[in-house]
Amino acid sequence: MKYINKNLTIEKISVEAISKRFGTPAYCYSYDQLRKNITNFKKNFSSLSPLICFAIKSNTNLNLIKEIKKFGLGADVVSMGELMLAIKAGINPKKIVFSGVGKTSAEISYAINKKILLINAESQSEIKEINRIAKLKNKKVQVGIRLNPNTDAKTLNQISTGRKENKFGVNSKTFLELVNYCKNSNNIILKCLSVHIGSQILDYKPYVKMLKAINKTINRANFKFEFIDLGGGMGISYNNNKKLNYKKYNIAIKKFIKNHKSKIIFEPGRSIVGNIGILISKIIYIKKSEKKNFVILDAAMNDLMRPALYGAIHKTLPSIKNRKISKKTYELVGPICESTDKFSTLQKFQNLKEKDIIVICDVGAYGMSLSSNYNVRPKPIELLIKGSKIKVIKKRQNHSDLI
Numbered sequence: 001m002k003y004i005n006k007n008l009t010i011e012k013i014s015v016e017a018i019s020k021r022f023g024t025p026a027y028c029y030s031y032d033q034l035r036k037n038i039t040n041f042k043k044n045f046s047s048l049s050p051l052i053c054f055a056i057k058s059n060t061n062l063n064l065i066k067e068i069k070k071f072g073l074g075a076d077v078v079s080m081g082e083l084m085l086a087i088k089a090g091i092n093p094k095k096i097v098f099s100g101v102g103k104t105s106a107e108i109s110y111a112i113n114k115k116i117l118l119i120n121a122e123s124q125s126e127i128k129e130i131n132r133i134a135k136l137k138n139k140k141v142q143v144g145i146r147l148n149p150n151t152d153a154k155t156l157n158q159i160s161t162g163r164k165e166n167k168f169g170v171n172s173k174t175f176l177e178l179v180n181y182c183k184n185s186n187n188i189i190l191k192c193l194s195v196h197i198g199s200q201i202l203d204y205k206p207y208v209k210m211l212k213a214i215n216k217t218i219n220r221a222n223f224k225f226e227f228i229d230l231g232g233g234m235g236i237s238y239n240n241n242k243k244l245n246y247k248k249y250n251i252a253i254k255k256f257i258k259n260h261k262s263k264i265i266f267e268p269g270r271s272i273v274g275n276i277g278i279l280i281s282k283i284i285y286i287k288k289s290e291k292k293n294f295v296i297l298d299a300a301m302n303d304l305m306r307p308a309l310y311g312a313i314h315k316t317l318p319s320i321k322n323r324k325i326s327k328k329t330y331e332l333v334g335p336i337c338e339s340t341d342k343f344s345t346l347q348k349f350q351n352l353k354e355k356d357i358i359v360i361c362d363v364g365a366y367g368m369s370l371s372s373n374y375n376v377r378p379k380p381i382e383l384l385i386k387g388s389k390i391k392v393i394k395k396r397q398n399h400s401d402l403i
């Protein structure tokens, strides 16, 4: 994305033109950025030749997943719906892993029928349930066990998952018990140790700690795992220029893998799609108050939940950069009757007027996939930009879809 003659453009098309043609609010993704992200991710870990399973929950657009599949990626799913979606996108079930603490019998049964690569179990009860269903079907099921390595990912509390007080995975002691349980089962083939310590991680050190914890547990288990699934969580730059040091993470994995000779699996979501998307929105009104000016957009927290849910701050840009810097503070809000329906506070932003187009950046991950119909608001259109071509990859919902 860059300004050409003061017009913000995504690949070869101006945001202003997109907003006129397709209306607002609109989610818009760059194919070129997607390609770059996947290529870079592969390059960063090329010496490991890992299986990369895209975390479907970060973006559930079928057409986008089809594009991701073309680069050879598999999928990490956390529900039957996501599993169905991944299969519909053409992803080979042998490249699909199923995570989550609360898989129902129906979900486990479906996953077994589809012969996916791994069901990553997160508790003793779940392992027993998988065993029970597999026995009924007279099938052997490939399973992973998720270890809770008790490492602080140094990220937002709401998206931290690898500490002992989090609900995810099992501790080292239970892990060892489950390994023994699996060894004695005729219907479970234990293949994998999995972890996932959180999301939006920008410091490589928690990953190093995580690897140490895995190493310790594997040595105690005295079991050869065909796969080590390291999860996702790689962070992106939202409003600062902090970057995860992939080099150091890769070095730590290489050191770790020397002792274990397992195939590495990654489950990245945000790092693949986070910075490929923008949300284009129009200013409905500007409301002046004593202290600040409220800029009321036609996009709201139902369209983009991250600021309300996590206090996330997204970079915001004008579609046309042609006015003087304002002395006022702008509060960027949506029309919903909740005080958390706020995107950001803008200082030293250019002067704004009603009907201006505003762009909220880096919304490709956990943007549309977290959206809802709160206030009976139809969901936005989704567009994929490839050079000078625009493809509608999901139509805007109509009120008639909802009423």
Ligand SMILES: *Cc1c(COP(=O)(O)O)cnc(C)c1O
Binding pocket: 055, 057, 058, 076, 078, 099, 100, 196, 198, 199, 200, 231, 232, 233, 234, 267, 268, 269, 270, 271, 365
């Ligand atoms: C959410 C999740 C991911 C993806 O996390 P990102 O931060 O988007 O990379 C991967 N694995 C599991 C088990 C998850 O729950």
